[in-house]
Amino acid sequence: MFNKIINIEIKPSTKILVVSDIHLQLPVTQELGMIQKSLAERIDILGESSDAILVLNGDVIELWEQHGHSVGDILKGFPVLSESIASFAKKNGHSVVYTVGNHDDTLALSESDRKIIEKKWSAKVCRTLEFKIRKKIIRIEHGHESDSFNATSDNANPKGKKLVQNVLPILTKTMPSLFKGIGDVVNRSLLPSFVLSNLVYKMIAPICAPIIIAVSVLISLATQDSRYWKAAIIVLVLLWVVLMISDAVIKLIAGFVLGGKSAYLRKVDTYHNSEKFDVIIYGHTHQGAIEKRKGYIYANDGCNDIVALPRIGWLGLVEFNKFVQLSHISLDSGKKDFIKYHQHFIPLVE
Numbered sequence: 001m002f003n004k005i006i007n008i009e010i011k012p013s014t015k016i017l018v019v020s021d022i023h024l025q026l027p028v029t030q031e032l033g034m035i036q037k038s039l040a041e042r043i044d045i046l047g048e049s050s051d052a053i054l055v056l057n058g059d060v061i062e063l064w065e066q067h068g069h070s071v072g073d074i075l076k077g078f079p080v081l082s083e084s085i086a087s088f089a090k091k092n093g094h095s096v097v098y099t100v101g102n103h104d105d106t107l108a109l110s111e112s113d114r115k116i117i118e119k120k121w122s123a124k125v126c127r128t129l130e131f132k133i134r135k136k137i138i139r140i141e142h143g144h145e146s147d148s149f150n151a152t153s154d155n156a157n158p159k160g161k162k163l164v165q166n167v168l169p170i171l172t173k174t175m176p177s178l179f180k181g182i183g184d185v186v187n188r189s190l191l192p193s194f195v196l197s198n199l200v201y202k203m204i205a206p207i208c209a210p211i212i213i214a215v216s217v218l219i220s221l222a223t224q225d226s227r228y229w230k231a232a233i234i235v236l237v238l239l240w241v242v243l244m245i246s247d248a249v250i251k252l253i254a255g256f257v258l259g260g261k262s263a264y265l266r267k268v269d270t271y272h273n274s275e276k277f278d279v280i281i282y283g284h285t286h287q288g289a290i291e292k293r294k295g296y297i298y299a300n301d302g303c304n305d306i307v308a309l310p311r312i313g314w315l316g317l318v319e320f321n322k323f324v325q326l327s328h329i330s331l332d333s334g335k336k337d338f339i340k341y342h343q344h345f346i347p348l349v350e
């Protein structure tokens, strides 16, 4: 049976680990191998406590881009993690709760898929987990319901799903140098900047600009007229100015149309007005945080996935670097300051 909300009793000694956005899929890449190992280690440490709860806070298994693999196949692909979860769950006083996300929403709908998770990981599957620590109501859910592009409760095929399943594969196939890896960009207002950045740093700067300069210099030499190469330089400088201005404009538009962190948090504020909780723990955005809001605390467990983070490159435009992000929220009900966010980034060399 699928329980939308699960309530659990917390002891003063209970320790809780909240992880999400792992997007486990096949084939198992080197990065997924690193993530699996790190998760298994964190779960093993949690298992040393006699009272402990492991919360798998959604988008744990990638079922939007499943390429024909079943839930069982994917679990089998990650034996180290599965073994770690299963042996954690075996001990008295331990439990595993799986709060479904948008990429694994199928688990809420398909009983057979859910049964595999319940059997192999001994997990209770739900949408919302709620408990009390120090009289404070803690609510844990994946968080996609506060994101109009990915909410699945009133629409089984949200815009985000269509984008991931239909549009992105075409773009990455036809223009890989511009679009490959765009799914790893965390900040939505930077999605168009990612494409522009690839255009500038992978095509214009290393290929087009040198050709234009070389040709203009050759013409100048052949004609003994320096105006050709000077004109080429002026054109390239103007092009750079136009690109800088375009980048600023598209960032503004993208922030407005696609919604950034502040728009998301306003949705969470609205949610808090209708549901009573003191702390909400989300995943989904891949942006870890613990933030005081009006009347509640917003926490996000981040992700365990590849992320593309921006930095200003040599041309003054953003460039993206890839990292493996390993993060989680830990709760220790015995402590006054009971909630903590942890993160670790491992740079990836392309």
Ligand SMILES: [Mn+2]
Pocket (backbone or CB within 6 Å): 058, 059, 101, 102, 103, 142, 144, 283, 284, 285
């Ligand atoms: Mn999600």
